[in-house]
Amino acid sequence: MSSSAERFSVMRTSLSWLSVLLIASAVTSTTLAEDRLSVYVVNYPLKYFAERIGAEHVSVEFPVPAGEDPAFWKPTAEMIAAYQRADLILLNGASYAKWIATATLARSRLVDTSREFADHLVAGGNVTHSHGNTGAHAHGNFAFTTWLDFNQAAAQAKAVMEALARMRPDIRASFERNFEVLQSEFMALDAELNVMARKAANRPLLASHPVYQYLARRYALNIKSLHWEPDRVPEESEWTRLAAMQREHAAKWIIWEQAPLEASVQRLNAMGIGSVVFSPAANQPERGDFMTVMRANVANLGRALD
Amino acid sequence: MDSLYVAWRYLSFNWLRTATLIGCVSIILALPLALNFLLDVGERQLTARAQATPLVVGAKGSALDLTLNALYFGEQVPELISMAEDEAIARSGLALPIPVYVRFHAREFPIVGTTLDYFELRGLSIASGRTLGVLGECVLGATVAERLGLAPGDSLLSSPESVFDLAGVYPLKMKVVGVLAPTHGPDDLAVFVDVKTAWVIQGLGHGHEDLASIEDESVVLERRDGNVMANAKLLKYNEITPANLDSFHFHGDPALYPLTGVIVAPNDERAGTILRGRYLQEESRQQIVRPDEVIGGLLQSIFRIKDMLDAAMATVGAATVLALILVFALSLRLREREMTTMFKLGCSRATMARFVAAEIMIIGAFTAVLCAAVLALVNAYGVDLVRALILQQGG
Numbered sequence: 001m002s003s004s005a006e007r008f009s010v011m012r013t014s015l016s017w018l019s020v021l022l023i024a025s026a027v028t029s030t031t032l033a034e035d036r037l038s039v040y041v042v043n044y045p046l047k048y049f050a051e052r053i054g055a056e057h058v059s060v061e062f063p064v065p066a067g068e069d070p071a072f073w074k075p076t077a078e079m080i081a082a083y084q085r086a087d088l089i090l091l092n093g094a095s096y097a098k099w100i101a102t103a104t105l106a107r108s109r110l111v112d113t114s115r116e117f118a119d120h121l122v123a124g125g126n127v128t129h130s131h132g133n134t135g136a137h138a139h140g141n142f143a144f145t146t147w148l149d150f151n152q153a154a155a156q157a158k159a160v161m162e163a164l165a166r167m168r169p170d171i172r173a174s175f176e177r178n179f180e181v182l183q184s185e186f187m188a189l190d191a192e193l194n195v196m197a198r199k200a201a202n203r204p205l206l207a208s209h210p211v212y213q214y215l216a217r218r219y220a221l222n223i224k225s226l227h228w229e230p231d232r233v234p235e236e237s238e239w240t241r242l243a244a245m246q247r248e249h250a251a252k253w254i255i256w257e258q259a260p261l262e263a264s265v266q267r268l269n270a271m272g273i274g275s276v277v278f279s280p281a282a283n284q285p286e287r288g289d290f291m292t293v294m295r296a297n298v299a300n301l302g303r304a305l306d
Numbered sequence: 307m308d309s310l311y312v313a314w315r316y317l318s319f320n321w322l323r324t325a326t327l328i329g330c331v332s333i334i335l336a337l338p339l340a341l342n343f344l345l346d347v348g349e350r351q352l353t354a355r356a357q358a359t360p361l362v363v364g365a366k367g368s369a370l371d372l373t374l375n376a377l378y379f380g381e382q383v384p385e386l387i388s389m390a391e392d393e394a395i396a397r398s399g400l401a402l403p404i405p406v407y408v409r410f411h412a413r414e415f416p417i418v419g420t421t422l423d424y425f426e427l428r429g430l431s432i433a434s435g436r437t438l439g440v441l442g443e444c445v446l447g448a449t450v451a452e453r454l455g456l457a458p459g460d461s462l463l464s465s466p467e468s469v470f471d472l473a474g475v476y477p478l479k480m481k482v483v484g485v486l487a488p489t490h491g492p493d494d495l496a497v498f499v500d501v502k503t504a505w506v507i508q509g510l511g512h513g514h515e516d517l518a519s520i521e522d523e524s525v526v527l528e529r530r531d532g533n534v535m536a537n538a539k540l541l542k543y544n545e546i547t548p549a550n551l552d553s554f555h556f557h558g559d560p561a562l563y564p565l566t567g568v569i570v571a572p573n574d575e576r577a578g579t580i581l582r583g584r585y586l587q588e589e590s591r592q593q594i595v596r597p598d599e600v601i602g603g604l605l606q607s608i609f610r611i612k613d614m615l616d617a618a619m620a621t622v623g624a625a626t627v628l629a630l631i632l633v634f635a636l637s638l639r640l641r642e643r644e645m646t647t648m649f650k651l652g653c654s655r656a657t658m659a660r661f662v663a664a665e666i667m668i669i670g671a672f673t674a675v676l677c678a679a680v681l682a683l684v685n686a687y688g689v690d691l692v693r694a695l696i697l698q699q700g701g
Binding site: 074080084102103104105107108 | 396402403404421422423426436437438439440441443500502551552554555
């Protein structure tokens with residue numbers, strides 16, 4: 001009898017403690033959620049940087065649906081309102097995310113992560129136009145896959161770190177620690193690519209799309225770009241243009257943004273051109289994360305540069 | 307009670323003289339009181355807004371014009387500065403710059419081109435609709451919405467700068483997306499747009515068909531070296547809609563786009579001092595002003611004038627009191643026969659003094675009521691009146 005009363009008492013005490021712990025944990029998690037900085041981003045790399053650096057102190061939103069190119073995505077009015085409510089809006093700069101140019105956002109919340117190297121952006125090759133004597137202009141001015149130069153990616157991550165630290169100076173040390181880890185990973189990839197690129201100096205390469213300008217500039221790759229879609233077999237005229245290009249730029253490899261159709265691969269193989277994928281990862285990858293995709297990219301490119 | 311009745315009957319009989327007397331005394335009393343009230347309201351309004359605006363950067367010139375334009379959206383447009391100034395302040399990391407471009411109008415109300423940071427600085431809240439979202443939208447001050455009878459979903463046309471400037475600024479049809487809650491300040495009388503929309507109104511940005519893929523070749527003057535030159539037939543949009551929004555673009559270097567001023571909110575006092583130091587150099591073509599100092603200077607001038615007015619008013623008042631005494635004394639002389647009759651009827655000198663005192667009391671009471679009515683009117687419309695006067699001063 002006394003032992004069952006003892007058991008009951010122990011059980012009751014345990015339950016009380018459990019309730020206290022549950023309530024405390026609920027309160028702590030609510031407080032943490034309230035304390036977290038609300039960060040909105042314009043592409044997946046920035047989401048990855050912010051999450052790696054901000055960790056549990058940030059809630060990062062990247063509202064672009066899977067499969068859409070964030071550079072050309074158009075938000076609804078409700079989505080713009082959501083961006084307006086954020087504590088921070090991380091921009092890629094280099095005229096990325098066209099909608100930013102026509103949206104009204106609070107300057108105090110905007111962070112142009114490529115501002116540090118804004119003077120070294122690669123000009124885009126758009127068709128220009130003019131109206132009478134007002135001077136020629138183009139509607140999109142710069143190549144925008146800035147993060148494919150890992151040194152620039154580290155600079156963008158640093159801008160993210162600084163912006164978060166400005167908002168939460170009390171946990172700056174934590175942001176700095178996380179940034180340093182991320183930076184070291186970028187530097188490792190940068191060093192690896194540099195070694196590979198030096199071995200294959202000036203080797204002609206093709207790109208399915210003009211998105212590798214910064215990659216080519218940083219690692220001195222000799223890339224010429226086509227306008228081929230990976231999910232579509234190029235038309236005959238495009239094959240003819242490729243053959244003509246090959247006479248001056250005898251590339252053995254073509255770099256794709258994502259895996260191309262087998263028919264395209266076969267026909268390229270027949271021309272003596274191998275295919276490798278180097279995904280810019282502008283949108284959330286189906287598997288893995290930004291760093292795993294970039295590591296796979298470097299490994300893939302290694303095949304072309306070997 | 308009898309004295310009051312007799313006095314009332316006498317004053318009613320001589321109603322014209324009584325009304326003149328009450329009018330004169332009321333003016334002498336109400337004028338300085340109303341003036342003091344208006345000045346107090348003006349001082350409060352000017353000081354509160356100036357104190358809520360830490361610093362303003364603009365072109366060198368009249369600090370007062372710059373402050374009145376940036377704070378009260380006065381019609382006097384100061385010399386323009388460029389967006390580069392705003393960006394330089396942002397790059398310094400010392401302060402948050404808020405661009406202000408107050409140059410155009412919609413009907414008689416100023417269009418204020420700025421960013422959402424302005425709304426936060428002033429604590430403006432949306433009473434109906436939503437805040438600015440994209441190019442071509444506007445949010446109305448409470449008074450603008452009321453006077454023009456506009457609500458979210460309606461449209462508002464910007465006014466051309468000059469009716470004779472046929473090649474100048476085309477009106478832009480703006481979509482009203484929100485109305486601000488009343489602030490009883492200049493924000494009630496403004497039409498807020500994104501600063502980029504103000505540049506579209508100016509013609510620095512515009513939207514049209516994509517020239518690279520245009521089918522009507524009669525629009526194209528020539529194609530050369532990747533540049534397509536269009537002629538005047540190219541249709542430019544005068545309304546920004548979701549369908550044509552993407553076609554809107556800006557010409558030239560955005561850093562050179564114009565602003566009338568930049569409101570600067572420094573991170574702290576030290577940052578503000580460093581920033582002010584940067585603009586003290588003689589070669590700087592811009593100036594940085596502290597609105598509270600500028601408005602303080604303006605108020606000092608106003609108060610110097612007010613002191614002179616007070617002195618004049620006191621002299622006139624004293625002269626009027628003497629004149630009133632004279633009027634009463636003469637009136638008693640004129641009423642000598644009437645007084646003698648009353649005396650013969652058995653009225654004592656004290657009773658007659660009571661009659662006169664009752665007359666003065668009635669006149670005093672009517673004067674007090676009239677003064678109170680005037681002051682109540684000033685109280686009701688004074689705030690708007692002062693605001694209009696301040697805006698006129700800005701213009």
